[in-house]
Amino acid sequence: MSRPTRSREPRATVTTTESSDAAADRALLTERAAALAVAGGRSGAARNVVQVAAFTLASERYAVEVGFVREVVRLAELTLVPGTPDFVMGLTTLRGEVLAIFDLRRLLGVPVRGVTDLSRVVVLGAERAEFGVLADTIIGLVDLDVGEVLEPAASLVGRGRSLVRGVTRDALVLLDGAALLGDSSLYIEQRTETAT
DSSP: OOOOOOOOOOOOOOOOOOOHHHHHHHHHHHHHHHHHHHHHHHHHHHSOEEEEEEEEETTEEEEEEGGGEEEEEEOOOOBOOTTSOTTEEEEEEETTEEEEEEOHHHHHTOOOOOOOTTOEEEEEOSSSOOEEEEESEEEEEEEEEGGGOBOOOTTOOTHHHHHEEEEOTTOEEEEOHHHHHHOGGGSOOOOOOOOO
16 A cells, blocks of 8 residues: 655745835834833722632622631531620631631621532631631622722621721621721630649
8 A cells, every 4th residue: 555645846936025014013013012011001000909718698799808818618516605796606626726706797797598509618817727608609709999999888887897997889798807807705714723
């Protein structure tokens, strides 16, 4: 059986030459594109964009800056702790460490629903996992222009107001991660008894 042979013909090459008008047009367009790129870069630099982890509580959308979020996990076994405030859901373990879980719905005055398979725990902390907050569902990571965050509504009063940094025009409530982590009522004071 013989193989068909291909003839090797030289490939055609195409060369183009630009007229002086076309070269001038190209230079003008390149200059304009460069100017627009610089202008776009300036406006982007003026914006203060932060990435937030967004989630739902009841049917409202909330978010906290990712710098305060350690991770998001499924709600595992929860141990109830008697005698704690109603916003303390209980304790769980995360990789061998005890983690308190709080229900922000009770702190923020949002209707409380039961825990579902979609419920997650947003674990907050700076250097390590400090505590978790329950989320009904996770929306995901969102880039948020801080300049678009408005003051919280005047109707938000009491304890919840100190935890809210603001709200966007499309009703995303931005929580203040630093205020959450700094709220002394969200920490259990551990006392050791001394023998007398």
